[in-house]
Amino acid sequence: MKDGARRRRIGIRWQLFGTLAILTIIFILVLWVFQIRLLSYFYEREKFAEMQRIATELSNTVASPDFEARVQTYARESNACICFYTNGNLDRDLVEAHSASDCVVHYMTEGQLLEIYDMARANGGTYDRRLEVKNPLRGGGEEEEFRVPMIHPRSNDINAIHARLLQKDGTEYLMIMDMPLSPVSAVTKTMELQFLWIAAAMLLAAFVIALLASHIIAHPLTDITEKARKMAAGNYEPNFAVKTGYREVKELADVLNRAAIEIGATDRLQKELIANISHDLRTPLTMIKGYSEMMRDIPGENSPENVQAIIDETTRLTELVNDLMDLSKLQAGTQKLTPCVFDLTATVQDTMQRYDTLIRHEGYRIEFDADKAAFxxxxxxxxxxxxxxxxxxxxxxxxxxxxxxxxQRVSDRKVRLSVADDGEGIPPDQISEIWDRYYRVDKVHKRSVMGTGLGLSIVKGVLEAHNATYGVDSAVGVGSVFWFELDLCDRHTDTE
Known part of the structure; x- marks a missing residue:
């Protein structure tokens, strides 16, 4: 049993570690994709967005008095080269500003500038290009790289080019902006190495966290399991209280505590039930056997009185067995209802007449008080x-x-039927238990004057099957009033 509990604790530990490890790996992969694999893409995208923003702001100030100063400011702040040309004068700059003397745009021929102009016009007035400073310039499709001659002093560099066509006072301008792109390959290699160390550290941390978490979670569960085994073995006294602060574990402990109390009470009632049923079965069987042997062995004892005694005890034994069967059906939910509309008042009156015949000679008086007929x-x-x-x-x-x-009283479309006695009454702390089978207030089982002792359990089962309200009002030394309520209906109501 201990080995099984240990395996379960290890299972929780490794399950937690596996979950944390998967989350860690997913987190690292996401970071790796965005911080390494897509770093160059996002970097270049941001550079082009910056160039487009600058071009938009400058386009609103073309030909203004401070236009050239603005161009110089943007070129200096963004580390870019900015040139403006007019249509037909691509061989010389209208306005030029640069942060370095070796801008790529300075090495472009008029034909290359014209090609950029054509591309911008074909693209709706703007043109973005990633230029590799390596080989002679050549135009072509999207799959081809736009390159500049090897005579450029910053050979093997990569630049971002943004071209835009502007219209101002009937004049068309071509703006070309050149911004160097910093190489990120060295950075990504360093980050890849760092990511390996980060991944190892996070996996180790996940394992340590799994160890601690599994101990915190598994320890109270193991304690609860051991106590549950004791309860399964018949010990219904274990205390499932735990010291952990987890709400779910505490709720489980509370539920098991209540279950232990209920199971313990049920176990005690079951033992009492077996003892009481054995007593009630043994008594009539003993009397039947005694009378039968007396009638067999003693001449003259074969009298009608002795035969009637045997019949009475047989009837009582039959009633007990029938009550047990009825109670079992009600509790199992196999007793089917056959509802019909009937006069409850008349039914009670008929019952009273039968009882009067049965108990009148013993001095009992049963009185019936009804305010009106109730269906x-x-x-x-x-x-x-x-x-x-x-x-x-x-x-x-x-x-x-x-x-x-x-x-019997009728009120608010309901009828309440109550049965009162002036006996010893029931203590308040025991009222909830009187509906149990063979429950006795004084815990001393005695043979009933009438019935089998299972009556209240059957009453509970029948009324709950009808979804009826029922209860008892009792005071020690005064007596008890048992009652139930049913819904009223019209006497002509159809039943299914």
């Missing part, structure tokens, strides 16, 4: 069983007066 839609047989069981319970626990009062 309900429910399973009549099962509701009748509820009424029988509540009256049986009241008869068993009523006081010396042997008086039971059944009351």
């Amino acid at each position: 309900v839609q429910a399973d009549r047989t099962m509701i009748l069983q509820v009424i029988y069981n509540l009256i049986n319970n009241a008869v068993n626990y009523t006081g010396q007066s042997k008086r039971v009062v059944v009351t």
Whole structure:
């Protein structure tokens, strides 16, 4: 068992490490793609965007008094060479400003400038180009590089060229801007090496974090697991409280604590149930056996009274078995309802007449008080069983007066039926448990005057199957009132 728990802890650890490692690798790959593979692309894109911004600002000041000063300022601040030409005068600059004396545009021939002019005109007035200062200039398709002669002093450099056609007072201008592009290959090689070290460090950190996190998470879970094993072995007293601050683990511990309490209570009730059922089964069987042996062995004992005693005990045994079967069906949800509209008031009155015949000779009095006739839609047989069981319970626990009062009241489209006795009552802390099978307030099982002792459990199952409201009001030394409510309906309501 310990090896299995250890493997589960290792499983959590490696699962956390795997998750963190995957996230780390994804993060590093994203950084590698954007910071190394796409660095040159974004750098050049930013340079061209800067050149386009400068060209737009200068285009608004062409031929102004401070135009040349503005060109000089932009050239100096952006480390660029800027030349303006007029149409038909590409062989000399109208305005020129540069940050270095070896600008690429200075080495372009009139034919090369004319080619740039044509490209700008064909492209809607602007033209951007990445120039490699290496080989003679040649025009062509998009797949070809635009190059300048090798006689350029900054051979093997890369420049960005932006050309724009401008119109001012009927004059067309060609602006050419030349800006050097810094090589990023050396930077990317250095960053690649750094990324390897960063990746190794982050993976190591992920492993350490996984170790710590798995310990923090797995330790309380392991503790809870060990206590759950004790509970599975029949020890329902373990305390699942944990010291961790994780809300989910604390909620799990609270749920298991409640489960342990409920299972413990159910286990105790089950043991009491077995003992009580054994008692109630053994008593009639013992009496049946005793009377039968007496009638067999003793002449003259084969009397109608002894035969009736055997019949009574057999009937009681049959009732107990039937009640157990009914209760099992209700709790399993296999007992199907057959609803119909019936007069609840008349049903109670008929029941009272039968009870009067059964218990009159024992001194019990059952009174019925109804304000008006009440029709309900429910399973009549099962509701009748509820009424029988509540009256049986009241008869068993009523006081010396042997008086039971059944009351029916109609209010707000509901009818409440209550059965009251003047017995010892139920302590408040035990009221919620009286609906359990064979539950006794004094914990001493005794044979009921009437019924089998399972009545309240059957009442609970039937009323919950009808979604009815039910309860008990009790005070120690005063007595108890058991009640339930059903919805009223019209006596002519159709039933399915």
